[in-house]
Amino acid sequence: MARLKNALRGHFVQKYTPGQEEPGTEWLELAKYISTIGDDTQEETEDTAFYDGDGTPETDVVSVAGAYTPEGSFDPEDPAQALIANMKYKTGDGRKIWHKVVSADGKKEWVGRATVSAIVAGAGDASAYEDFSCNIRFDSLPKETDLSGE
Template sequence: MGKLKNAMRTHFVQEFTPGQEEPGTEWLELATGISTIGDDTQEETEETAYYSGDGTPETEIISVAGAYTPEGHFFSDDPAQALIAGKKYKVGEGRKVWHKVVSSDGTKQWIGRATISSIVAGAGDASAYETFSCNIRFDQIPKETDVVPAG
């Protein structure tokens, strides 16, 4: 398989209800007005040298916090952007969503509860279109599954 465009990787969100263990089936695609999505995943590492080796420290990844940063123009009537924009002045569980990422080749998906931060839903120069951006960080390592083809 050759190179795939980033636009083929899809991102979806849906409202999180406290106590909800699994997401529902109705997803809102985060795509309208979005021109770039950065990968802001953070890894925490620990280095340890062992006597069984030559003293060179080995790096071990001890935690992974997957995150994405969509950016683009703000469309207040887009359901996914409206859901995120509506969380700007909320705290705690009010900032939670379900987040789903589908690989660009359509074979894998990652789903998990996430926290939305750094919400910008309308900002910029007076002569420019309003901007949209946020950070969507999984609260745990998301569940990876194969995508089952429709039909």
């Protein structure tokens, strides 16, 4: 089994317009000066024991909220970072984007509307480059597409 570098996984964003059902074709890659992207996915579970078992609770995953947390240095001229930075003082639909994740092997992608929160676009020590970070959480399960052609 091959091990793949995280840098091969693609994260792309684009502006969301309220009422828009599908994203457009023009994506902005969120990569320049991004040094790490964490997986901040949250799952909710329920434990239930049944009489047809031995009383040991079974765990069911009842919801999944996929999320990523890119971090790095802020470049206000990078289109993807600028799109997110310009949302900092917005609420509601002003924090919505389309998010696309392409697997490191290029065989699958996940696309969906997402909400951006915890935006940092310019902060840090005086002697350091400005920080950039945010949380991008899918609003529902993203649409998975097989790109392998198999």
